Amino acid sequence: METNRDVEATWEYHEGTKHSFQSVHSSQHLLDxxxxxxxxxxxxxxxxxxxxxxxxxxxxxxxxxxxxxxxxxxxxxxxxxxxxxxxxxxxxxxxxxxxxxxxxxxxxxxxxxxxxxxxxxxxxxxxxxxxxxxxxxxxxxxxxxxxxxxxxxxxxxxxxxxxxxxxxxxxxxxxxxxxxxxxxxxxxxxxxxxxxxxxxxxxxxxxxxxxxxxxxxxxxxxxxxxxxxxxxxxxxxxxxxxxxxxxxxxxxxxxxxxxxxxxxxxxxxxxxxVDYPAIQAIHEASSxxxxxxxxxxRGAASVAPLAPPAGRPFPLRPLNDREAPHDSIEEVISRRGSSRRFARQPISLEQLSTALSSIGGIAADFRQSGGRLLNDAYIIVNAVEGLPPGSYVYHPDESALELLREGEFRDEAGDLGLEQALPADASANVFFLTDLAPVLERFGNRGYRVAQLEAAINGGRLYLAAYALGLGATGLTFYDDAVTDFFSPHAEGKSAMFLVALGHPARRRPG
Ligand SMILES: Cc1cc2nc3c(=O)[nH]c(=O)nc-3n(C[C@H](O)[C@H](O)[C@H](O)COP(=O)(O)O)c2cc1C
Missing domain, CATH: 3.40.109.10 (NADH Oxidase)
Structure with a gap:
């Protein structure tokens, strides 16, 4: 069998590199x-x-x-x-x-x-x-x-x-x-x-x-x-x-x-x-x-569409051209920097909607133009005016958020993001999750590369959109299975690929 088709290699790598409370707290790794x-x-x-x-x-x-x-x-x-x-x-x-x-x-x-x-x-x-x-x-x-x-x-x-x-x-x-x-x-x-x-x-x-x-x-x-x-x-x-x-x-x-x-x-x-054989193994297996x-x-994967919203849908309201800030892409890139602390202040639904509309297709050899993305965006809303706090899934085709579970989830967001303050203090956390099985079925182990890359490109776009809107953002790492569990049953079977927190930047805590 062609090495790329033996997708056990991906599951082994993915499982073996998941973060969990246990793996992080028992790690002996020291930075030299x-x-x-x-x-x-x-x-x-x-x-x-x-x-x-x-x-x-x-x-x-x-x-x-x-x-x-x-x-x-x-x-x-x-x-x-x-x-x-x-x-x-x-x-x-x-x-x-x-x-x-x-x-x-x-x-x-x-x-x-x-x-x-x-x-x-x-x-x-x-x-x-x-x-x-x-x-x-x-x-x-x-x-x-x-x-x-x-x-x-x-x-x-x-x-x-x-x-x-x-x-x-x-x-x-x-x-x-x-x-x-x-x-x-x-x-x-x-x-x-x-x-x-x-x-x-x-x-x-x-x-x-x-x-x-x-x-x-x-x-x-x-x-x-x-x-x-x-x-x-x-x-x-x-x-x-x-x-x-x-x-x-x-x-x-x-x-x-x-x-x-x-x-x-x-x-x-x-x-x-230091060599990490697990890295070489997954790279070779996906070559x-x-x-x-x-x-x-080359070509596109056929990923099942998101089921139509079953929970309460909240239509998004992106800013129109007149209302949207006009700072050039170069100005925005020049001032981008990961927020080191967020103020616990709400962003507007218009800001969240505009940021989410930056998530989109990518001209790529692993997609068809206009085709479905490999990743879905799941969101923990901590503080967005016009939205009840809770967990949501983004429906790009309907330009709507589907409420999965209403509730105050700042503590849970902090826990999912490796117990850091940033996701707890952020106004919203956007998690990209993919159903790896059909992606690997179509692309073999190399599907893992493109699922990660697609999520990261859209995560990078969210970063830039946040700074264009005068907000802050940061990428974050996460406890893999806890993320899937948190968004389940909707996210059952999916794997977390990338996380971006959005909010109002605050000055660092003294000390
Ligand atoms: C995918 C990704 C994950 C990240 N995870 C964390 C994190 O868990 N905690 C954190 O404080 N910063 C995190 N960061 C932010 C980086 O530390 C930051 O990008 C880096 O220090 C460079 O700084 P800059 O983004 O301000 O240019 C992450 C960034 C990316 C892209």
Whole structure:
């Protein structure tokens, strides 16, 4: 049997990395700060190609860009260095520096578990107006590209994606990768989930910015893993490609030169590294080995529609264009930062409705345009004007929330979010849950990757929508089974993928 089809591997990984009260409180894992990995991949031997730092905003309102980012923009644009610089800055660049007694902490455009920044971006492109064809790495630390290979290697990605239609015409393709150790240092084997969480928040930003710039972009998750990793010179035991994003549409791709080995020096991340075999096992089990497997993998899953609301429905009331704030997508990304504390104040139903309407489709090779999402949004409402506090499920087609259970659930929300104050104090907590069985049935183990990624992209959009609305947000981790139990019987059998808390930011508690 094809490895990807043996979905026991996913259940084993998923069960084995669930958080529970018991697993968290009995964990012996200590953070070894002496051995903390660098949050950057650095190639000391390669010349930096500085990216232009003029990053004028597009002027496109964030909420408009988010809403439109569900569909692939139409256009023929050929990106140049200036446009690439904007895309890279607003998806994975450094947007904030905070000084502390031991130095400086650098924060990025997209949120990331533990601020460990294990996701890197690579670029594979044809000759662009001001950049020669090649394979490049984006260095966030000095905002520069470095050329790993010279020449037009896009044909290798066309081959690896079995002629995926957007890849076959794209003048430039971005690739997200994760170096596991940079995240597993803290999160151990659960870091594999974070590969998709943390590339999802980057992709939410990227898709909003490409939409604002009318640059076609699509998320491609079906590819022969080994071929993409080899092109980028990754050691797949440590670092792997996760998703491709072809950009632009007007540049037919020819055959790539031969892809020889790359042996480029990179700065050691830490004194030593620890392998988590569970990560390598699930990654290998969800890998595709040849073009025919990729071609068969691509497509949409048929996930049963949500049953029509049986509980009391509450129609949503998103702000209209006139009422909605107009801050540009770039301004919103620049001021985004995870709320460290929420005030226990209500948000309005209009704010919650507008934030929820940013959840939508993704132009991707694992979906059909307009098709059903793999994840459903379940919500704990703590304080939203016009809604009784309680638990809800979101019906996007009806633009309504269905009340599942009325009640004050701040304590429960805090417990589900690993006993943190943030979800208890938030105005609303949005949990993305998926029914993994049909997803794995259709996509094999690789379905786990796309279910996590889809949830994270929509979680990233919620983050941005909250900041566009003048609110705060934070991603949160959770006790898996307790989340499903809390929303059951409606959520029976589903698995929690991602959690975002929304509310009014408050100053941190003193001390
Ligand atoms: C998926 C996800 C889960 C997160 N979980 C938590 C959490 O459980 N507790 C917390 O305080 N912050 C959490 N965060 C917030 C990160 O710590 C934060 O994104 C990171 O420190 C970078 O800071 P910034 O978002 O302000 O740029 C999470 C972020 C993401 C994306």
């Amino acid at each position: 700060f002496e051995n903390q990995p660098l949050p950057f991949k650095i190639y000391p031997g390669l010349e930096p190609i500085p990216l232009p730092r003029e990053l004028e905003p597009s002027g496109v309102p964030a909420l408009e860009a988010l809403a439109a980012s569900a569909a692939e923009p139409e256009g023929e644009r050929l990106p140049d260095l200036k446009l690439l610089a904007r895309l890279l800055h607003y998806s994975a660049g450094i947007t904030k520096r905070i000084r502390h007694p031991h130095g400086e902490m650098l924060f990025r455009a997209a949120s990331c578990t533990g601020a460990l920044y294990h996701i890197d971006l690579y670029l594979v492109c044809a000759d662009l107006p001001d950049l020669e064809a090649g394979v490049y790495h984006f260095g966030a630390h000095d905002f520069a590209l470095r050329q790993l290979r010279r020449g037009d290697f896009r044909g290798e990605l066309v081959r690896a994606t079995a002629d995926e239609s957007a890849v076959s015409l794209a003048p430039a393709i971005l690739i997200c990768s994760s170096t596991f150790w940079r995240n597993s240092w803290k999160y151990q084997a659960r870091a594999y989930r974070h590969c998709f969480w943390d590339s999802g928040t980057i992709l939410a930003n990227l898709l909003a910015v490409t939409t604002a710039r009318r640059l076609p972009a699509r998320v491609v998750c079906g590819f022969v893993d080994d071929w993409v990793n080899r092109l980028l010179g990754l050691e797949p035991q440590r670092e792997v490609a996760l998703a491709l994003v072809p950009l632009g549409h007007n540049s037919p791709v020819g055959q790539a030169p031969k892809v020889g080995p790359l042996a480029l020096e990179t700065t050691p991340l830490s004194r030593s590294e 595709l080995a040849e073009g025919a497997q990729v071609a068969a993998w």
